[in-house]
Amino acid sequence: MSAAPSPALALTMGEPAGIGPDITLAAWLLRNERDLPAFFVTGDAGLLRARAAHLGLSVPVAECSPEDAGRHFHAALPVVPAGPPAAAAPGRPDASSAPAARAAIDTAVSLVQAGRAGAVVTNPISKAVLYAAGFTFPGHTEYLAHLCGEPAPRPVMMIWSPELAVVPATIHVALAEVPHLFTQELLVETALIVARDLERRFGIASPRLAVCGLNPHAGEEGTLGVEDEIVTRPAVESLRRAGIDARGPLPADTLFHPAARAGYDVAIGAYHDQVLAPVKALAFDRAVNVTLGLPFVRTSPDHGTAFDIAGTGRADPSSLIEALRLARRLAGRDAARAEGQPAAELAFDGPPA
Structure with a gap:
């Protein structure tokens, strides 16, 4: 008897006024050329139709259930309705933006937790827009952990690219706060989660x-x-006493040239820009944000909402495409492990297969 098809990936709409809708439409148009896994969007189908018309793109949009997404995917962009309608124009978030963006995340997470989606891939959100609407979480990563229930898992942000993978121990905090937050406990806990998920996923x-x-x-x-x-x-x-192959402290200014990168699988930095600046310089269009420590796979393009180019047709879907492809590989490894089957290592020396 043949195995049941893998669930489609859940892709959140992201900030409606940002480039999330643009790159979603562009990625779907490249689905065959880039061998993309089947995915559906959680969000407002009307906004996606309007953005496609605004951009002059021929993208049919089909509202459907998660289970029917694979059947629709090759002929239309599948959308699982989530939340209220989004009325924001490109580049101009409005009062509908935050509720629509948050509902898209909530729906995607609930579907993956129920086994109706293979992984969650998130389009960029605007933290400023969400904060203005009462959002109290530092960002996507912390909110996703909250949605997992109590006790909430400890999430770790990794930026992965074929050239380099990095993890900041402290994330979205002011630089002046880093020395107070950078503790042995934080560093050890972060590294243990990184080592576990690099091995497991x-x-x-x-x-x-x-x-x-x-x-x-x-x-x-x-x-x-x-x-x-x-x-x-x-x-x-x-x-090292716990059996982890860790080295340091290492000077960050000599850690990211090609010969140095060949000696490790991931670089863990003390603060955000220490490690994100090198990976974005090396692989801005290919880097993927991966949340470690969650009970499900979550990836995201490694860029923001880019309000200034939303609706112009200039947004590059490359990072979203890599996020979708990496999510497929990680979710496939999870499924293989659950079934007791072997799965290949995800190498860091070339683009995802």
């Missing part, structure tokens, strides 16, 4: 972790700041 048998120092030159043994001697070095030693 990416199939890397013994992940190699390179841990950046907080200070220039990793503190020069305390002469350029004591944090790396009292936080980073003891944390790495603790990880």
Whole structure:
């Protein structure tokens, strides 16, 4: 008896006034050329039809159930209705934006938790728009963890690309707050989640972790700041005692050239820009945001809403395409593991297959 088809991926509409609708339509048009997995959009079908007309794109939109998405996918963009209608024009968020964006996320997560979607892929949201509407979470990542219920899992943001994978230990916080938040406990917990998911979801048998120092030159043994001697070095030693292949503290300014990148599977930095700047410089259009630590697969394009180019036809769907393709691979590994079957390692030395 043949196996049942894998559930389609749930792609959230994202901020209605941003480029999420644009790149969604563009990705669907490239579905055959780029061998994309079947996906459906959670959100407002009317807004997607209007954006397609605005952009002059011939994209039929079919409202359907998650189970029927695969049947519709090759002829039309499947949409599972979620939340209130979205009335925002490209580049101009309005009062309908936040409720529509949040409902799209809620629906996608509920469907993947129910086994009706294979993974969640999220289009960009505007935190400023959500904050103005009473959203109290720092961002997508923390909200997704909240939706998992209590106790909420500890989510970790990894930016993955064929050239480089990175994790910031602290994420969306002011730089002045980093030294107070950067603790041994945080670093060890983050690294353990990274190592576990690289092994479990990416199939890397013994992940190699390179841990950046907080200070220039990793503190020069305390002469350029004591944090790396009292936080980073003891944390790495603790990880090594736990059997994790971790090295550090390492100077961030020499960690991202090709020869150095060949020596590790992921670089863990102390703060956001320390590791996101290198990966975006190397792979801006191919980098994918992957949330580790969740009970389901979540990926996202590694860019924002780009209000300035929404509705112009200039938005590049490349990062969304890679997010969809990576989600398929990770969800496939989850399914294979659940069935006790082997699955290939996800290598970091080339584009996703």
